Amino acid sequence: MLNVQLFAITGIPVVKRNDDVGELIVAAVEKQRLKIEDGDVLAVAQTVISRAEGEVVDLRTIRPSHRAVEIAKKIDKDPRMVEVILQQSSEIVRLGHVIITRTKHGFVCANAGVDSSNVEDEHVTLLPSDPDASAARIRETIKKRLGVDIAVIITDTQGRPFRCGCVGLAIGVAGMKPLADMRGRRDLYGKELKVTVTCPADSLAAAAVMIMGESDEGTPAVLIKGAKYEKDKGSIREVIRAPELDLFR
Amino acid sequence: MLNVQLFAITGIPVVKRNDDVGELIVAAVEKQRLKIEDGDVLAVAQTVISRAEGEVVDLRTIRPSHRAVEIAKKIDKDPRMVEVILQQSSEIVRLGHVIITRTKHGFVCANAGVDSSNVEDEHVTLLPSDPDASAARIRETIKKRLGVDIAVIITDTQGRPFRCGCVGLAIGVAGMKPLADMRGRRDLYGKELKVTVTCPADSLAAAAVMIMGESDEGTPAVLIKGAKYEKDKGSIREVIRAPELDLFR
Numbered sequence: 001m002l003n004v005q006l007f008a009i010t011g012i013p014v015v016k017r018n019d020d021v022g023e024l025i026v027a028a029v030e031k032q033r034l035k036i037e038d039g040d041v042l043a044v045a046q047t048v049i050s051r052a053e054g055e056v057v058d059l060r061t062i063r064p065s066h067r068a069v070e071i072a073k074k075i076d077k078d079p080r081m082v083e084v085i086l087q088q089s090s091e092i093v094r095l096g097h098v099i100i101t102r103t104k105h106g107f108v109c110a111n112a113g114v115d116s117s118n119v120e121d122e123h124v125t126l127l128p129s130d131p132d133a134s135a136a137r138i139r140e141t142i143k144k145r146l147g148v149d150i151a152v153i154i155t156d157t158q159g160r161p162f163r164c165g166c167v168g169l170a171i172g173v174a175g176m177k178p179l180a181d182m183r184g185r186r187d188l189y190g191k192e193l194k195v196t197v198t199c200p201a202d203s204l205a206a207a208a209v210m211i212m213g214e215s216d217e218g219t220p221a222v223l224i225k226g227a228k229y230e231k232d233k234g235s236i237r238e239v240i241r242a243p244e245l246d247l248f249r
Numbered sequence: 250m251l252n253v254q255l256f257a258i259t260g261i262p263v264v265k266r267n268d269d270v271g272e273l274i275v276a277a278v279e280k281q282r283l284k285i286e287d288g289d290v291l292a293v294a295q296t297v298i299s300r301a302e303g304e305v306v307d308l309r310t311i312r313p314s315h316r317a318v319e320i321a322k323k324i325d326k327d328p329r330m331v332e333v334i335l336q337q338s339s340e341i342v343r344l345g346h347v348i349i350t351r352t353k354h355g356f357v358c359a360n361a362g363v364d365s366s367n368v369e370d371e372h373v374t375l376l377p378s379d380p381d382a383s384a385a386r387i388r389e390t391i392k393k394r395l396g397v398d399i400a401v402i403i404t405d406t407q408g409r410p411f412r413c414g415c416v417g418l419a420i421g422v423a424g425m426k427p428l429a430d431m432r433g434r435r436d437l438y439g440k441e442l443k444v445t446v447t448c449p450a451d452s453l454a455a456a457a458v459m460i461m462g463e464s465d466e467g468t469p470a471v472l473i474k475g476a477k478y479e480k481d482k483g484s485i486r487e488v489i490r491a492p493e494l495d496l497f498r
């Protein structure tokens with residue numbers, strides 16, 4: 001019976017700068033008696049990666065530019081926060097009641113992923129600078145310590161243009177192709193499928209993030225068993241829609 | 250241990266007009282020895298709903314309007330298909346290499362959800378006209394035949410503006426609130442969460458659709474156990490972003 005299971009990983013302490021997230025996860029699953037096996041997918045929330053990697057900014061050190069001050073007035077936001085958002089972005093995509101930008105990585109999202117949750121007061125986390133590399137490091141630690149070959153997804157929680165509510169998605173991957181090419185597959189009538197490319201990385205991230213948020217104290221990591229994916233040196237860059245195919249710039 | 254499981258439901262025959270999808274699912278899970286229990290979530294692909302409800306159009310009966318012919322030239326599509334898409338839409342949102350419209354229901358998606366997969370040649374399926382009601386009927390059948398209280402999600406597979414690859418999402422719900430309000434919940438530092446609203450319906454749909462596509466012959470239904478959701482008379486309309494808050498119209 002085709003069956004996928006998602007397990008919230010418990011007992012991960014509050015992650016601090018220079019912590020080894022892979023090691024913390026190995027320790028947590030051991031205590032939890034949860035076995036990580038070949039083919040599993042490990043989803044890890046970007047906030048813990050950012051905190052471990054020191055991608056944290058003290059807003060008290062930020063002098064907002066004139067542009068940041070103007071924008072901040074418009075959207076009723078802390079101008080220092082807006083300044084950080086602008087620094088993390090290559091362009092503003094939309095400015096309304098929220099600010100949607102294209103981040104340095106190429107992601108289009110609100111606030112460039114800059115987040116004031118789960119970090120000390122007057123501080124914000126940035127998205128990890130190279131989430132694929134962060135995923136790869138965790139994957140290597142798991143391989144080294146537990147001898148198993150898995151995929152790792154770094155997740156973020158984001159809003160969508162046309163639908164309310166935030167949903168998880170992948171901002172970094174290691175050990176899996178984030179997209180699945182269904183070309184050549186046929187439907188019930190033998191016709192070639194119209195939906196030729198799907199995004200398993202985002203599908204798994206959405207489910208994992210939902211579970212991360214469900215437990216009372218929250219958990220930043222979820223283990224997924226039974227998911228099918230293409231084991232490969234994938235990169236999240238494959239998921240970013242090329243600007244010329246982007247109808248909403 | 251917080252644990253969510255997804256099961257592909259096997260043995261559902263090719264759905265025909267006037268089939269009772271709820272009954273087909275009851276028969277399938279019985280043969281599969283899969284127990285549907287209180288609190289489960291059942292995800293059902295919209296194509297089988299559409300076929301059962303007769304939301305199928307024979308393209309040979311369609312006379313494309315002048316507008317449809319013009320658009321079809323631009324995007325290299327069958328003008329009869331474009332005519333159907335226009336009929337199913339209240340407005341065109343973007344016209345590029347694909348046509349993005351707002352459907353009669355209010356969903357913004359490519360091709361108004363009109364699909365030529367999994368249906369006879371020269372035919373297309375439309376989105377169900379009232380997916381919440383379709384979900385409610387299946388939910389009632391499950392309640393009546395198995396005596397259990399579940400949530401039902403009708404899923405569709407759609408692309409995203411800024412990311413490649415299609416992902417599942419909910420176009421109808423019954424027995425659950427599609428959004429979860431996290432207001433009042435606090436983060437690790439006691440600060441109120443910034444991400445105040447999430448969309449469990451779409452998160453579950455994304456995972457379910459991934460599993461629907463994974464098995465060789467495909468399956469249009471997935472049973473989800475262990476997911477937390479708010480049992481309520483929810484409607485998918487709650488997920489549709491109000492036009493005045495939509496920055497990408």
